[in-house]
Amino acid sequence: MTEPLPGGPVERHLDDLFDRLAGTGTVGRRTLAEADDHLRATTAEGVAGGHGQLAAEQAAVARFGDNGPTAAEIKAVHYGPWVWLRPAFVGGWVAGGVGLLAVGLSGLLAELLGHLYGPAFVAGDAPGVTYTAERCADYFEYFPNATNCAAAAAEHHWGEVVTGRVAVGVLGLLALLVLWAARATSRLGSRPWTPPRLAVAVPLAVAFLAAGLGFTGISVMQLGFHDTDMVGTNLATGVASLIAAAFVVGWSVRARA
Amino acid sequence: MDLRGHLDLLVLATLRRTGPVHGYGLIVAMRDGSGGVFDLPEGTVYPALHRLERDGAVESAWDAEAPRRRRVYRLTPVGEAALAAKQTQWTEFAKGVRTLLNRPRTVTA
Numbered sequence: 001m002t003e004p005l006p007g008g009p010v011e012r013h014l015d016d017l018f019d020r021l022a023g024t025g026t027v028g029r030r031t032l033a034e035a036d037d038h039l040r041a042t043t044a045e046g047v048a049g050g051h052g053q054l055a056a057e058q059a060a061v062a063r064f065g066d067n068g069p070t071a072a073e074i075k076a077v078h079y080g081p082w083v084w085l086r087p088a089f090v091g092g093w094v095a096g097g098v099g100l101l102a103v104g105l106s107g108l109l110a111e112l113l114g115h116l117y118g119p120a121f122v123a124g125d126a127p128g129v130t131y132t133a134e135r136c137a138d139y140f141e142y143f144p145n146a147t148n149c150a151a152a153a154a155e156h157h158w159g160e161v162v163t164g165r166v167a168v169g170v171l172g173l174l175a176l177l178v179l180w181a182a183r184a185t186s187r188l189g190s191r192p193w194t195p196p197r198l199a200v201a202v203p204l205a206v207a208f209l210a211a212g213l214g215f216t217g218i219s220v221m222q223l224g225f226h227d228t229d230m231v232g233t234n235l236a237t238g239v240a241s242l243i244a245a246a247f248v249v250g251w252s253v254r255a256r257a
Numbered sequence: 258m259d260l261r262g263h264l265d266l267l268v269l270a271t272l273r274r275t276g277p278v279h280g281y282g283l284i285v286a287m288r289d290g291s292g293g294v295f296d297l298p299e300g301t302v303y304p305a306l307h308r309l310e311r312d313g314a315v316e317s318a319w320d321a322e323a324p325r326r327r328r329v330y331r332l333t334p335v336g337e338a339a340l341a342a343k344q345t346q347w348t349e350f351a352k353g354v355r356t357l358l359n360r361p362r363t364v365t366a
Binding site for chain 2: 027030031033034035036037038040041042063064065066067069070073074076077078083190191192
């Protein structure tokens with residue numbers, strides 16, 4: 001197979017494509033190699049058909065068409081905003097769902113801590129807080145067996161903490177189930193929509209770890225200083241975050257194995 | 258013939274027919290397979306192949322046995338499924354167009 005004419009139509013066309021693909025790295029080199037192979041094959045076909053080299057190259061370039069739309073489309077395929085927006089959407093959905101699920105887990109832990117150490121441990125108000133008679137009456141209406149107003153308030157707050165967080169967790173579970181169903185039945189499950197696992201796992205694990213260490217540290221300090229203000233809630237949040245961080249790390253390690 | 262909107266279907270269908278093939282071979286197969294009707298600007302097939310590969314419908318690799326760097330494309334199971342779906346859509350569309358074109362002219366008084 002003959003080489004393209006030096007400075008001939010094929011070389012000029014490849015130079016033009018090279019210029020138009022500037023800055024596209026591997027994608028550009030690949031496209032250029034494909035175009036090179038293509039133009040040589042078309043030229044060879046023309047020469048085999050009885051044309052001279054120059055005429056065959058001119059015909060090959062004409063058949064290949066304008067480089068402008070080709071280069072623009074190649075850039076759009078590999079670098080357009082959708083390339084990262086689609087996986088970012090799914091990744092955000094997963095991260096949001098897992099985050100809400102972790103909040104739900106902290107609600108379950110708050111329920112457990114309340115049974116083990118009492119409602120005041122989970123959701124007791126700060127020492128010295130006073131309640132108006134009206135507010136106190138409200139608490140006693142719901143918890144008539146409480147020994148005093150602070151205990152009734154703690155029972156009330158405990159219920160709010162647990163119910164609210166578990167509801168958020170159920171919402172997270174639903175969000176993840178909807179995503180799972182959507183990915184199983186639609187284009188949402190295809191490769192362009194799928195984020196790299198580490199791109200989801202690393203930020204999530206870092207966020208959970210930071211929250212876990214922060215809230216657990218705060219609750220330990222509170223215990224040290226005998227500060228009972230929401231200590232159990234903080235502890236539940238910290239432990240749930242650490243469990244979530246461990247889960248996310250395990251999930252990403254399993255995927256790499 | 259303007260093939261915009263149909264190129265993916267034609268590329269996938271041709272790949273199914275030819276098996277693993279490089280870009281130039283694909284274009285030749287598409288042109289010959291259509292009796293010369295689909296004679297598109299050949300450069301346009303590469304962005305389509307790259308897009309289909311990005312979407313998981315085709316996969317490609319350099320042909321180590323070729324005398325120069327040559328990328329060979331093949332259909333994936335995702336591509337097979339996409340082709341089946343596009344083929345159904347196209348059949349329905351063609352049926353609708355045919356029905357419309359063949360309707361007798363309505364004469365109004």
